Amino acid sequence: MKMHEYQARELLERYGVALPAGRVAATATEARRIAEELGGRVVVKAQIHAGGRGKGRLVSASETAAMFAKLTTDPANNAGQVKGERVGGVRLADTAAEAEAAAAAILGKHLVSIQTGPEGKLVKHVLVAAQTDVAKEYYVAIIIDGSQGSPLIMVSTEGGQEIEVVAHTNPGAIVRLPVNPAAGFEPYVARVLASRLGFEGDQAAQFGKLLEGLYNTFMATDASLVEVNPLVVTTDGQVLALDAKVTIDDNALFRHKDIEALRDKDEEDPLEVLAQELGVANFIKLDGNIACIVNGAGLAMATMDTIKLAGGEPANFLDIGTVNDPQRVVNALKVILEDKSVKAILVNIFGGMARVDIIAQGVIDAHKQMKIEVPVVMRLVGTNLAEGEKLVEESGLPLIRATELSDAARKAVAAAGAAA
Numbered sequence: 001m002k003m004h005e006y007q008a009r010e011l012l013e014r015y016g017v018a019l020p021a022g023r024v025a026a027t028a029t030e031a032r033r034i035a036e037e038l039g040g041r042v043v044v045k046a047q048i049h050a051g052g053r054g055k056g057r058l059v060s061a062s063e064t065a066a067m068f069a070k071l072t073t074d075p076a077n078n079a080g081q082v083k084g085e086r087v088g089g090v091r092l093a094d095t096a097a098e099a100e101a102a103a104a105a106i107l108g109k110h111l112v113s114i115q116t117g118p119e120g121k122l123v124k125h126v127l128v129a130a131q132t133d134v135a136k137e138y139y140v141a142i143i144i145d146g147s148q149g150s151p152l153i154m155v156s157t158e159g160g161q162e163i164e165v166v167a168h169t170n171p172g173a174i175v176r177l178p179v180n181p182a183a184g185f186e187p188y189v190a191r192v193l194a195s196r197l198g199f200e201g202d203q204a205a206q207f208g209k210l211l212e213g214l215y216n217t218f219m220a221t222d223a224s225l226v227e228v229n230p231l232v233v234t235t236d237g238q239v240l241a242l243d244a245k246v247t248i249d250d251n252a253l254f255r256h257k258d259i260e261a262l263r264d265k266d267e268e269d270p271l272e273v274l275a276q277e278l279g280v281a282n283f284i285k286l287d288g289n290i291a292c293i294v295n296g297a298g299l300a301m302a303t304m305d306t307i308k309l310a311g312g313e314p315a316n317f318l319d320i321g322t323v324n325d326p327q328r329v330v331n332a333l334k335v336i337l338e339d340k341s342v343k344a345i346l347v348n349i350f351g352g353m354a355r356v357d358i359i360a361q362g363v364i365d366a367h368k369q370m371k372i373e374v375p376v377v378m379r380l381v382g383t384n385l386a387e388g389e390k391l392v393e394e395s396g397l398p399l400i401r402a403t404e405l406s407d408a409a410r411k412a413v414a415a416a417g418a419a420a
Helices: 005-014 028-037 061-073 096-106 163-171 189-198 199-218 250-255 270-277 295-307 325-339 356-369 385-395 405-419
Strands: 022-025 041-046 057-059 090-093 110-112 126-130 134-145 149-157 174-178 224-236 240-241 245-248 284-285 290-294 316-319 344-351 377-380 400-402
Touching: 005 126, 005 199, 005 245, 022 061, 028 041, 028 096, 028 199, 028 290, 041 096, 057 270, 061 110, 090 096, 090 174, 090 240, 096 126, 096 400, 110 134, 134 163, 134 199, 149 163, 149 189, 149 199, 163 174, 163 189, 174 189, 189 199, 199 224, 270 284, 270 325, 290 295, 290 325, 295 316, 295 344, 295 405, 316 325, 344 356, 344 405, 356 377, 377 385, 377 405, 400 405
Parallel strands: 290 316, 290 344, 344 377, 377 400
Antiparallel strands: 022 126, 041 090, 041 126, 057 110, 134 149, 134 224, 149 174, 224 240, 224 245, 284 316
8 A cells, every 4th residue: 555745754753754844735725824834935745656746747637648758758858847837746935825836736737757657646635845955865765575584774875866767777876784573673774874875973873763763664564665765964964854655565454444544545546446345456457458367476477478478468467366256256357347458358277275166157157247248268277177167168158268378378369359
């Protein structure tokens, strides 16, 4: 679950992370009032679940695709500005009146950035925060390192830009340090990383306190990402988190009902929201036209790879898991059929704990309950295969059968091509 910046800030403040003063506003008038309280000199930031807000552009809903094309083909002449004619998602204001005008220009518009895609994101809130005089920018993040089974702290002196760019152009600028979760955040962690970033004296102490706050946030909330970009040193020597990004592990939300209540479903893909509501938890929307229903994450990824090798493009990742109820298969097909780009469906089941006959019955029930006009390719192997095959044969449905995954993928690509 992603959080808005203003929500992430509130979370970090609970754990002692130093940030510039600021609050969220839903109207231009409210933004002006906050700016007045902060002395007038503020930054107004659009709140959406995407990066690149400062260089993004604000347009009407009908103009998003055209603006996305401009940003991807000619960013130098189309990217947003913090001050200037090209209104972006981050605006600097020197007075409360300017803050009000900036908020009015941002709220209710669609923000398009490289990370939003051509549909953009509707801006419903802005963060109004005190401006800071920045002397130096840094990058700090904590993620889970799956290879070591531990939290991993990453820092860099190359802050204020996308870390992916730094990793590509200057990988040596990124310092990585794993933390033993059993030992927790020990003082040496802060000392080592402060030294690598060049902090000394009071600034090293400030950095250590801030970093410990980030780590405590990460662990206490079951986060999968806590990121500050940029972390800054101000001209008067303060070390502050100027930005805040937090993502919580969905599988741990049952332990954090207060955080789950902050979820903004409007910022998520509608199909993914629908999938979760119908109990199809492991669904991710993709850009292709061949939908997949597979049991097991590894097999799902292999299925997607095989579709691409066959010349097609997967429309989703869907791990249906161990199915003991045909209705879950029906629900999976309901989600898939809401995607109008889908031209074929590939059902690839390797039954172990999942029973082939349950999957087959689910596909049959779905055809009875819904009008399924796209071709369905089925490859069934494993537990209760004979029972499943019998159900499919007796159903009389025009299902395309395959025994091998490569053959199933080729048939799905051909079917999608014929249906296009």
